[in-house]
Amino acid sequence: MVRLLVTVAACLLLWTPASANTGVAFVHGTGNQTDALNDYWTSEMVNSVRQGLPNSANYTVINCEFEEYMWDARAAGCLAGQLTSFISARGITDLVVITHSNGGNVMRWILSNPTWDSRYPDIIAKTRWVNALAPSSLGTPLADAVMSGTLFEAAVGWLLGYQNDAVRMQQESWMAYYNSTWLYGTSGRPALPKGFWNVVGTDVETAIWDGDSYCGGYTLNLGLEITQAWLDGCSDGFLECTSQNGAGTLWFNDTQYTNGDEPLSHNQSRRKCFGLDVILRNDL
Amino acid sequence: MNQRHLILVLCPLLAVLVAVSAFAAPRPATLSAPAAGDLVSGEVVALDAGAASGLVPTGEVPREPAVFTFPLAADTVVESPRPFAATSTGYFVDVAAAELRTGTPLHLTAPGAIVRINPAPGAGLRGAIDPSGLVLVAADGRRLAAGAGVESLVSDDALIAAGMPVLAGTVAFRVADGVGVGTVTLAAPSLRASGAYQVHVHEPASDVVLTLRTGQVDVFHGSRVDVEMAFETAGRALAADRVEAFVTSPAGRAWSLGLRRGADGLYRGSLAIDALEAPTPGLWEVHVATRASLDGLTAVRSGRTAFGGHLPTAALDGTATVERGRGGVVIDLGVTVGTPGRFEARGVLYGTADDGALVPLASGHGADFLAGDGTLRLTFDAALLDASGLRAPFELRALQLADQGRMGILHRQAMGLTID
Numbered sequence: 001m002v003r004l005l006v007t008v009a010a011c012l013l014l015w016t017p018a019s020a021n022t023g024v025a026f027v028h029g030t031g032n033q034t035d036a037l038n039d040y041w042t043s044e045m046v047n048s049v050r051q052g053l054p055n056s057a058n059y060t061v062i063n064c065e066f067e068e069y070m071w072d073a074r075a076a077g078c079l080a081g082q083l084t085s086f087i088s089a090r091g092i093t094d095l096v097v098i099t100h101s102n103g104g105n106v107m108r109w110i111l112s113n114p115t116w117d118s119r120y121p122d123i124i125a126k127t128r129w130v131n132a133l134a135p136s137s138l139g140t141p142l143a144d145a146v147m148s149g150t151l152f153e154a155a156v157g158w159l160l161g162y163q164n165d166a167v168r169m170q171q172e173s174w175m176a177y178y179n180s181t182w183l184y185g186t187s188g189r190p191a192l193p194k195g196f197w198n199v200v201g202t203d204v205e206t207a208i209w210d211g212d213s214y215c216g217g218y219t220l221n222l223g224l225e226i227t228q229a230w231l232d233g234c235s236d237g238f239l240e241c242t243s244q245n246g247a248g249t250l251w252f253n254d255t256q257y258t259n260g261d262e263p264l265s266h267n268q269s270r271r272k273c274f275g276l277d278v279i280l281r282n283d284l
Numbered sequence: 285m286n287q288r289h290l291i292l293v294l295c296p297l298l299a300v301l302v303a304v305s306a307f308a309a310p311r312p313a314t315l316s317a318p319a320a321g322d323l324v325s326g327e328v329v330a331l332d333a334g335a336a337s338g339l340v341p342t343g344e345v346p347r348e349p350a351v352f353t354f355p356l357a358a359d360t361v362v363e364s365p366r367p368f369a370a371t372s373t374g375y376f377v378d379v380a381a382a383e384l385r386t387g388t389p390l391h392l393t394a395p396g397a398i399v400r401i402n403p404a405p406g407a408g409l410r411g412a413i414d415p416s417g418l419v420l421v422a423a424d425g426r427r428l429a430a431g432a433g434v435e436s437l438v439s440d441d442a443l444i445a446a447g448m449p450v451l452a453g454t455v456a457f458r459v460a461d462g463v464g465v466g467t468v469t470l471a472a473p474s475l476r477a478s479g480a481y482q483v484h485v486h487e488p489a490s491d492v493v494l495t496l497r498t499g500q501v502d503v504f505h506g507s508r509v510d511v512e513m514a515f516e517t518a519g520r521a522l523a524a525d526r527v528e529a530f531v532t533s534p535a536g537r538a539w540s541l542g543l544r545r546g547a548d549g550l551y552r553g554s555l556a557i558d559a560l561e562a563p564t565p566g567l568w569e570v571h572v573a574t575r576a577s578l579d580g581l582t583a584v585r586s587g588r589t590a591f592g593g594h595l596p597t598a599a600l601d602g603t604a605t606v607e608r609g610r611g612g613v614v615i616d617l618g619v620t621v622g623t624p625g626r627f628e629a630r631g632v633l634y635g636t637a638d639d640g641a642l643v644p645l646a647s648g649h650g651a652d653f654l655a656g657d658g659t660l661r662l663t664f665d666a667a668l669l670d671a672s673g674l675r676a677p678f679e680l681r682a683l684q685l686a687d688q689g690r691m692g693i694l695h696r697q698a699m700g701l702t703i704d
Contacts, residue, residue, distance in 0.1 A: 030449075069565055071691070101447075114352035115628050115651035116688060121352055142448045145400070148376050148484060148586065165566070167449055173368045173590040174567055180365035180501060181592065181693050182686075188363035190632055190647045190682070193354035223446030226436050226456055229398045229488050238447035266447050 022128075023058035023092035024050060024284060025083055029101030029136075029270070030066050030166045037061040040100075045272040049098070052281035060086040066102055067164035070109040071116070071182075075166075079106055080119040087126050095123075096284055097130045100270040101238070102166055104135025104196070105175075105183075108247060111192045112184040129195035131251065131280060134269040137186065137198075138246035139175030140239050141230040143167050175243075185247035196248025199276075201236025202255060203263035204228060215273035216265065224265055238266035252279075310605040310616070315683075316699045321364050323696035325504050325596035328622030345626040345689045349652040351663050355671065360644040362632050362682045364698050365501045372494040372587035374486035375573065381478045384413075387421065387471035388483060391575075391582040393517075394490035395461045399470065402454040404480040412453035413481075415439065417474035420459070423466025430473075433463040466581055485584075491518040494585035496572055502592040502693045503568070505559035509591060511570050513543055513551040521549025522576040522583065529573075531555050533593065534566035541570065559593045563690055568593040594692040597623040598654065600685050605659075606703050612666040613678060613703060615648075616659040617685075625690065626653045629660040631683040631700055635674025642679055645672045651688060660685075678703040 026046060028036040037043055041061065050059040064078035086092060099107050107130055114120045147168060168174065179185075185192040204224045224237030234241035241253070254264040258274035269276065318324045379388045390399060401413055420433040440454040450456075459468070470483065492515075499510030509531065515522045529541040539558075543551040557568065567590040575584040603618035617629050628651035634642040648662035662680070669675075683700030686693055 030447075072565075113628075113649075114354075115350035115649045118346060118348060118350065121350075124352075124354075140447075144370075144588070145374075145484065145486065146448060146450055148374075148482075148588070164449070168566065171588075171590070173370045173569075173588070176368035177501065177567055177590050177592060181684075182691075184647070188361060188365075190356055190362055190644070191360055193647075223438050223442035223444070223448065226398065226438050226458065227443065227446045227448050229396075229458065230486060267445070 020094040021055070021058065021091050022053055022094040022096065022284060023060070023086065023090055024053060024096045024098060025059070025086060026061045027079060027097060027099040027103035027107055028062060028064075028066060029103045030164075030170070032065045032067050033063045036063050041270055042272065045270070045277050048272055048277035049280045049284070052284035058090050058092060062103075064106075066106060067166050069165045069169055070102075070106045071113070072165070075106050076109045077117065080110060080117055080123060083123050084119045087122070092126060094128050095126045096128050098133065098280060099130060099135060100133045101266065102136050102170060104130070104132040104137060104247075105170075107132075108135075108137070108183055108185060108192065108196065111194060111196070112182060114193070124193050127194045129197055130248070131197050131199065131283060132248060133199045134201050134236055134239055134244050134264070134266055135198060135247065136170050136239050136243055137175070137248070138179070138240075138243035139170045139172040140243060141172060142227055142238060143170040144172055145230055147171055179247070183247070187246075192248060197251035198245045198248055199251055199264075199269060200241050200244040200253045201239070201264040201266060201269050202234050202241055202253050204235070204237040204265040205263060216268040216271040224267075236264060236266040236269060310607045313604040313606045313701055313703070315600065315602045315604060315697065315701055318697055319699065322698060323502050323693065325599045325694060328596050328599050328620055329505065331595070331597070331623045345653060347653045349661070350650070351661060352649045353646050353663055353665065353668060355646050355668050356632065356644040358637070358643040358672070362644060365696070367498045367501055367591070368589060369495055369497045370587055370589035372496070372585050373488060373490050373492065374484065375584040375586040376482050376484040379481045379483050381475055381481060384470075384472050384481050384483075385475045387469040390459075390468045390470050390483070390485055391584045392459065392465045392468055392485070392487065393492050393578065393581050393583050394465060394487050395459070396487070396489045397459045398456060398486040398488070399459060400450070400454060400456040400484040400486070402451045402482050402484075403477070404482070413455050413472050414474050415455045415457065417472060418457070419471045419473060420463055421469035421471070422463050423468055424464065428463070433460045434458075435460050492516070492522070492578065492583040492585060494572065494574065494587045496570060496587045496589045498570060498589060498591045500591060502594060502696070503557050505593070505595050506556060508554045508556045509568070509570070509593075510554045511541060511543065511552065513572055513574070514549075515551065515574055515576060515585065517578060517583065522578060524551070524574045524576045527551060527572065527574045529553065530571050531557070532569045532571065533557075533559070533561055534564040534568065535561045537561060543572070557593050559595050565691055567591060592693055594687075594694065595623075595690070596694055597621070597625055597687050597690065597692060598627050598685065598694055600629070600683070600695045600697075601657070604701055606701075608676070608703060610666060612669055613664040615662045615680060615701065615703075617662070618657075618659055619654060619685070620657050621654045624653070624655040626651060626688045627660060627694075628686045628688050629662060629684070630686075631662060631680045633664050634679040634681055635669065635672055636677055637674055643674065645669070645674050645678070676704055
């Protein structure tokens with residue numbers, strides 16, 4: 001009976017009445033962050049998006065160790081802890097989660113493994129949906145490229161410690177494995193319990209004479225021109241479009257809604273570029 | 285109101301349909317016989333106390349039972365996992381600094397190759413190469429001026445900023461089309477460092493493709509992983525001059541793998557895996573390097589793919605009890621436990637539609653810490669059943685048992701149970 005009531009209660013919490021207390025969480029991508037507000041998202045991006053909240057103070061910027069495997073206590077465990085604290089401290093009943101890149105995988109781990117951690121069910125219950133900015137759902141050939149190592153030295157050490165576990169995990173064959181076993185939302189798998197809406201970056205503009213290349217930092221985009229060579233014709237310079245839309249549901253391809261039909265490179269999809277902040281703000 | 289908001293508004297309707305009723309008496313049931321493609325272990329293993337601590341120390345694994353169920357759309361398509369086909373249009377080689385100074389061959393089969401050079405891990409910037417001093421010698425013997433034939437040159441900081449976490453001291457560039465294909469020599473005459481480097485060649489425009497796949501998604505300790513390699517150019521199989529292959533475990537152990545060419549041109553081999561090792565998160569990998577002669581060129585490729593290797597610490601024993609009534613469907617699955625741990629069963633419940641078709645209804649999960657043989661419960665409440673409009677007979681499909689503490693997939697069965 002208790003289990004029955006828990007399930008029903010979880011469903012009831014999906015409802016978003018006028019009195020819902022909406023909050024938004026920003027979940028960064030690969031890397032260990034201690035000040036993701038400034039180092040990853042920029043305050044102008046976060047401050048713009050949160051203006052869409054009835055109470056603009058209802059936001060949190062997650063800082064976790066996303067160099068670890070997604071299931072690690074320092075990754076999904078850390079994310080669950082910070083989301084739980086935010087939900088509790090602000091009385092959030094309606095949570096919109098905005099993830100970027102590998103942050104989508106960590107959030108998808110929580111959504112796909114509700115019995116893993118006692119904090120997960122309440123997070124799932126409170127989550128309205130996830131807006132996944134350029135999620136690396138099917139991995140990236142770039143992770144495979146940087147993980148390639150010497151045949152024999154791999155056996156004696158290079159394999160261990162050559163890259164962090166998050167990069168290792170985002171190799172295409174690895175993500176294919178985890179998508180088919182532990183994760184939901186990809187083709188041929190059960191859907192996720194909450195919406196996972198993808199924003200897909202389709203191209204990179206790195207022309208030095210094009211002012212649009214500078215949004216998000218031109219120097220940050222220089223390397224994208226060469227990394228495109230590992231990717232197919234539709235990519236944001238780090239992830240192929242198929243990976244970005246490999247789990248969940250397409251919300252939009254960048255040029256559908258961005259100002260001037262501008263594409264969003266992988267760095268630009270976490271920055272205040274071409275009206276992305278306004279699109280996210282209006283979704284709250 | 286857009287589509288996404290509409291979905292949200294529909295959910296409360298489920299709650300309105302809730303009816304709480306007593307369950308009928310539980311009935312014993314038997315899981316369907318495993319079919320081809322299912323993952324079923326022969327025996328469970330009992331690890332000693334040290335090894336039993338697993339990836340997460342037993343004391344830190346949650347002890348509380350947990351259940352979670354959520355509805356699925358009727359048009360959900362659930363398929364059995366299939367092994368991934370990893371492809372490669374590139375290769376890497378180890379090169380000593382002395383060789384890199386005088387010149388190392390790049391085997392190019394198509395224009396536009398991307399070349400990436402990095403010092404060995406740990407060398408850092410001491411081993412950095414001055415990119416402006418790189419010299420290319422074309423296959424026809426033309427020696428280009430330093431820096432010529434090198435396009436879109438970037439260093440480690442630009443690649444890292446672009447999301448490609450290369451090692452410190454890495455440089456990458458595109459080989460200009462004018463350099464041509466064939467065996468091109470790359471030299472860094474101004475290189476002063478010693479030690480080892482890796483040279484990676486990626487040929488996005490090449491027809492020479494290595495495809496690597498395993499025969500299984502998951503393999504138990506003592507069972508064999510089958511490996512298949514295709515080495516082709518434009519769909520035509522190549523006869524390799526050399527094939528090196530090995531399998532690595534998550535803890536870093538390696539075993540040589542023999543691959544032999546079949547009449548169909550594919551290379552195949554298999555290896556019994558030894559998963560008794562210090563528990564380490566991550567996957568097993570197959571690594572291959574090969575080369576072949578191709579119309580006067582040398583085609584070189586290396587590739588890698590992953591699979592899961594597991595110790596069968598527990599198994600579904602094939603029995604179940606089912607409670608079904610106006611309160612919904614509750615399924616208790618029997619579990620044989622070899623090594624204590626926290627185990628999870630999950631499965632998709634299908635129900636019968638008005639036209640008689642079985643369609644997905646909900647995804648159910650149940651987990652618990654089991655010190656010995658026990659059961660795991662999946663609950664599909666009346667609210668879900670009523671809201672779906674589906675009725676008996678039900679079927680439990682996509683049944684999976686996992687060891688949460690050790691990240692082991694212990695059982696997978698496409699067709700699990702029929703519930704009248």
